[in-house]
Amino acid sequence: MKKYIITLAIVATAFMSQSCEDYLEENLVTGVSAGTFYTTPAGLEAAVNATYAENKFFYGPERGFSMTVFGTDVHTNGADGSHKMLNLYDGALNPTQGFVRDTWRDFFRGINQANAVINRSSEISGMSEELITTRIAEVRFLRALFYFNLVRFYGDVHLSLEETEGVEITANRTPAEQIYSEAIIPDLQFAIQTLPAAPGDYMRASRPAAEFLLAKVFMTRAYQSYGNGNSDAQEAERLMTNVIDNYGFQLLEDLADLWEIDNQRNAEVVWSVQNNKNQVDEGIDNQGHRGHLYFLMEYDVLPGMARDTENGRPWKRFRPTDFHLALWNRDIDSRYDKTYKHVWFSNNEGGIPTWTQAEADAGYVASNRVGERKFALGDTAVYIPGPGKDQEWTDQRRLSAPYRVFTRAQYDERFYPTLNKWIDPTRPNRQHEQGQRDHPLMRLADAYLIRAEARIMQGNTSGAADDINVIRRRAAWPGMEAQMEISAADATLDFLLDERARELDGEGHRWFDLTRTGTLVQRVRAHNVEAAPNIQDFHILRPIPLDQIDRTDGGYRQNCGYPGADC
Numbered sequence: 057m058k059k060y061i062i063t064l065a066i067v068a069t070a071f072m073s074q075s076c077e078d079y080l081e082e083n084l085v086t087g088v089s090a091g092t093f094y095t096t097p098a099g100l101e102a103a104v105n106a107t108y109a110e111n112k113f114f115y116g117p118e119r120g121f122s123m124t125v126f127g128t129d130v131h132t133n134g135a136d137g138s139h140k141m142l143n144l145y146d147g148a149l150n151p152t153q154g155f156v157r158d159t160w161r162d163f164f165r166g167i168n169q170a171n172a173v174i175n176r177s178s179e180i181s182g183m184s185e186e187l188i189t190t191r192i193a194e195v196r197f198l199r200a201l202f203y204f205n206l207v208r209f210y211g212d213v214h215l216s217l218e219e220t221e222g223v224e225i226t227a228n229r230t231p232a233e234q235i236y237s238e239a240i241i242p243d244l245q246f247a248i249q250t251l252p253a254a255p256g257d258y259m260r261a262s263r264p265a266a267e268f269l270l271a272k273v274f275m276t277r278a279y280q281s282y283g284n285g286n287s288d289a290q291e292a293e294r295l296m297t298n299v300i301d302n303y304g305f306q307l308l309e310d311l312a313d314l315w316e317i318d319n320q321r322n323a324e325v326v327w328s329v330q331n332n333k334n335q336v337d338e339g340i341d342n343q344g345h346r347g348h349l350y351f352l353m354e355y356d357v358l359p360g361m362a363r364d365t366e367n368g369r370p371w372k373r374f375r376p377t378d379f380h381l382a383l384w385n386r387d388i389d390s391r392y393d394k395t396y397k398h399v400w401f402s403n404n405e406g407g408i409p410t411w412t413q414a415e416a417d418a419g420y421v422a423s424n425r426v427g428e429r430k431f432a433l434g435d436t437a438v439y440i441p442g443p444g445k446d447q448e449w450t451d452q453r454r455l456s457a458p459y460r461v462f463t464r465a466q467y468d469e470r471f472y473p474t475l476n477k478w479i480d481p482t483r484p485n486r487q488h489e490q491g492q493r494d495h496p497l498m499r500l501a502d503a504y505l506i507r508a509e510a511r512i513m514q515g516n517t518s519g520a521a522d523d524i525n526v527i528r529r530r531a532a533w534p535g536m537e538a539q540m541e542i543s544a545a546d547a548t549l550d551f552l553l554d555e556r557a558r559e560l561d562g563e564g565h566r567w568f569d570l571t572r573t574g575t576l577v578q579r580v581r582a583h584n585v586e587a588a589p590n591i592q593d594f595h596i597l598r599p600i601p602l603d604q605i606d607r608t609d610g611g612y613r614q615n616c617g618y619p620g621a622d623c
Contacts, residue, residue, distance in 0.1 A: 094172065095179040100191060103173045107195045110166030110202065115329040115495040115564065116345035119155045121374065123209070124564040127595075129579035130380035130557045131566070132586045134372035135354070135469035145590040150619050151602035159209060160601045163202040168220050170199035175219040193250035197261040197269070200243035204273055207232040207240075208568055211597045211615060215239060225609040233282035236273065244270040253303055258321065258330075259494075264303045265327035268498045271295035275506055276572045278513060289513040296507040299326060305500045307530050312394040315477045317493060326498035333492035337484045344490025347478030350374050351562055354470040358460055359409040359430075360402035360437035366481045367400060369489070374562070375472040378464075379583035381443040383558050388536040389528075391558055392442060397474040400438035402431060420456045430458040438462070440473055475562045501527050501559055509552055509573075520547040524555055531559070549573060571596050592617060 093099035114120040118139070125131045126143040133143045139155055141148035149156075173195045177188050206213045215230035217239060247266035255262050271292040278288035299305065306323040313319055320328070336344035352370035356363035363369060384392040402408060408429050416423045431437060436459045441449055446463040454461040462471050480491035508523035525541045532540040542551070556569055570576035576596055581588045594617025605612040605620065614621040 094176040097180060097183040100173065100177060100180055100183065100188070103169065103176070104191045104195055107166060107169045107173060107198050110162060110169060110198070111329045111497075112331075112341070112343045113162045114159065114205075115497060116331065116347065116491075116493070117343055118346060118350060118373065119158060120564055121347065121350055121562075122155055123159055123598075124567045125374050125562065126567075127580065127584070127587050127591070128566040128570055128576070129583035130377055130383075130561070131374045132377050132584050133469065134375045134472070136372040143584070143587055145587055145592070145595050149595075149599070151599040151605065151614065153599070153601075156598050157601040157603055159598075160206070160604060163206050164214070166202045167199050167216070170195040170202070171217060171219040189250055190252070193247045194261040196243040197247040197251070197266050200240045200247070200273075201269060203235055203240050203243075204269070204276075207235050208276065208571065209598045210600060225607065227604070227608045227612055229613055231282075233280070236277055240273055241270065244273065259328055262327065264299045264305070265498060267295045268299050268326050268503060271299070271503075271506055271510075275510055276568075278510075279572060279574055286514050289510040293507050293510040293514070296503045296510070299503045300500065300507065305503075307500055307526070309530070310394075311391060311531060314496075314499075315395065317480060317482060320494045320496075324500045325494075325496045326500060326503070328494040328496040328498070330494045331490075331492050333482065336490035336492050337488070339490070341490065345478065345480070345493040345495055346489055346491060347493065347495075347562070348480040348483075348491050349489065351475035351478065353472050353474045355400050355438055355474075358400070358438050360404055360407050360433075360459075361400055362404035362407065363486050364403055365483050365486045365488075366479075367397075367403075368479050369486060372470060374475075375467075375469065376475070377583055377585070380557060380561075381464075381473060383554055384443060386442070386444045388533060388539045389531050389558070390533050391531045391561075395475060395477050395561060396440075396442060397476045397479075398440055398442060399436055402433050402435055402437035405433045408433070408437075415455070418455070420452075435459070442473055477562055496563070501530075502565070505552065505556055505559065508547065509549070512547060512549055512552060517544040517547040520544070520552070524552065527555065527559055549575075553579075594618070 094103045114123075118137075122137075122139045122142050126133065126139070127145060131143075133140045139153075141153060142155065174192055177192055180188055203213075203215075212229045212231050213235065214227045215235050215238065244266050247261060248263055248270065251261055251263045251266055253263045274288040274295070275292040277283040278285055278292065304323070305326060308314055308322060308324050314322065314324060331343075331345050332341060335341040348368045349371040350373035352368045352372065353375070354370050354372055355361050355367055356370060361367075381392075386392055408431060410427050410429055411421045411425050413423075413426050415421050416426050438460045439457070440462045443464075446465075449461055449463050454463060467473075478491070478493060480493055482492055483490075504523045504526050508520040511517070511520040511523065521542050521544045524547060528540040528542065529537045553569060553573065553575065556565065560566075567576070570579055574596075577591055577593055580591045594615065597615045599618040600612060600614050602620075605614065616623040
């Protein structure tokens with residue numbers, strides 16, 4: 057662990073657009089003594105930035121998406137990838153699974169990094185007490201986020217608020233209830249009391265970000281047997297009301313603007329994990345945002361198409377379930393149309409097909425057109441009508457079209473509707489894996505939906521409907537706002553979960569949403585064909601990594617249901 061404290065590098069960004077605000081400066085810290093460097097002002101700043109950097113191993117790479125998107129009611133596996141067990145819930149989801157191991161390792165590394173900052177801060181000279189306290193509040197915010205993720209994934213885990221400097225072979229399994237009350241909540245309360253509303257460096261931890269996170273913490277604890285139910289929900293509502301009303305955040309008028317790559321700094325984002333284009337392009341940051349890889353269908357093997365940066369590198373990891381695709385009423389709701397890709401234009405002239413005699417014999421084209429190219433470079437090569445539009449495409453119409461058409465009957469693990477939120481056409485070449493997108497971990501639409509959930513728990517369905525309708529009116533096609541509105545009677549937890557699926561599709565919230573509300577097993581069995589046969593009640597937690605068990609004196613208790621558990 058000490059090795060990582062000394063050598064951990066990178067976080068945040070430098071300028072990506074003109075602004076009077078500074079970005080969080082990136083620092084590379086290697087080959088220095090943590091004992092001396094971290095007790096200088098420059099060392100403390102580097103140590104704080106290194107704590108931010110721990111987010112980059114999870115938010116944006118494949119691991120974070122796999123741990124939060126797979127195995128839910130709205131996404132199942134595509135053709136490729138080595139971590140399908142996280143969707144299938146089969147025997148390979150066990151204590152040796154790599155993503156389960158690395159998530160545990162990295163968040164605990166981040167916790168120890170935060171503990172080191174707090175521990176060494178008392179030795180700093182030449183830095184104002186106010187700034188030191190602010191930096192401590194930042195790492196306490198981050199430590200709370202890391203512990204919150206750990207208890208949501210693993211339940212009872214090791215609790216330590218002190219820096220680990222040498223080898224330790226003893227560990228505790230502190231009840232999640234205690235981790236909430238002794239670590240997560242106090243850390244965030246301190247952050248709220250200390251952090252500025254608008255930090256000078258873009259996307260440093262802030263008071264509204266801490267309030268947002270604490271609201272989710274209370275809303276998560278509210279469902280637990282040790283939670284305070286309505287009291288926790290009431291506190292979540294109060295905190296999200298502060299976020300919504302008091303800091304000037306605004307929903308963008310057009311949802312599509314959220315995903316414009318040149319508009320990442322916008323009024324809807326409360327807090328995000330940042331990436332720097334120069335650093336990801338040059339390989340200085342070998343993480344970057346890789347969401348552009350995972351939700352894409354295999355367009356590049358189709359006639360008239362070749363892989364390019366505009367359409368992305370299709371790794372075929374996550375495809376939407378039939379249930380998910382049926383959630384949008386596209387006649388009134390614009391969200392599917394604005395966040396899924398419908399048309400691929402030909403970029404490979406040599407691969408353009410010609411009409412065949414067999415197609416003419418079948419009545420799909422006139423005989424005199426046999427041998428003609430079906431389309432030209434730049435014309436439509438592939439089209440996915442998508443849910444609600446498939447019925448307009450009979451087999452005759454589909455096969456008579458000059459371009460390839462995929463309707464529901466043609467979907468499989470390679471070809472399916474493609475989420476477009478994370479596409480990054482600015483990458484230096486078509487093979488480059490690291491992207492420059494930020495990962496918006498907290499945005500205002502989510503604040504409204506969490507407040508609605510808190511109101512539902514308290515029985516205030518009218519207030520919940522008001523919050524949901526704010527989101528639905530923004531999502532409506534022009535003139536359809538009234539049709540998109542729901543009544544208080546509609547404001548149920550099930551509807552709220554469906555609305556979160558529509559609004560927050562592919563953003564890394566879904567597994568947490570379902571485990572928080574106790575609906576994971578029920579919804580997966582009902583809506584994820586691949587996962588349904590294997591998922592069990594114990595799958596609401598991930599297995600404790602075997603590394604942790606083997607390296608702990610006397611072992612470390614495994615979560616029930618997994619190999620090695622004694623319960």
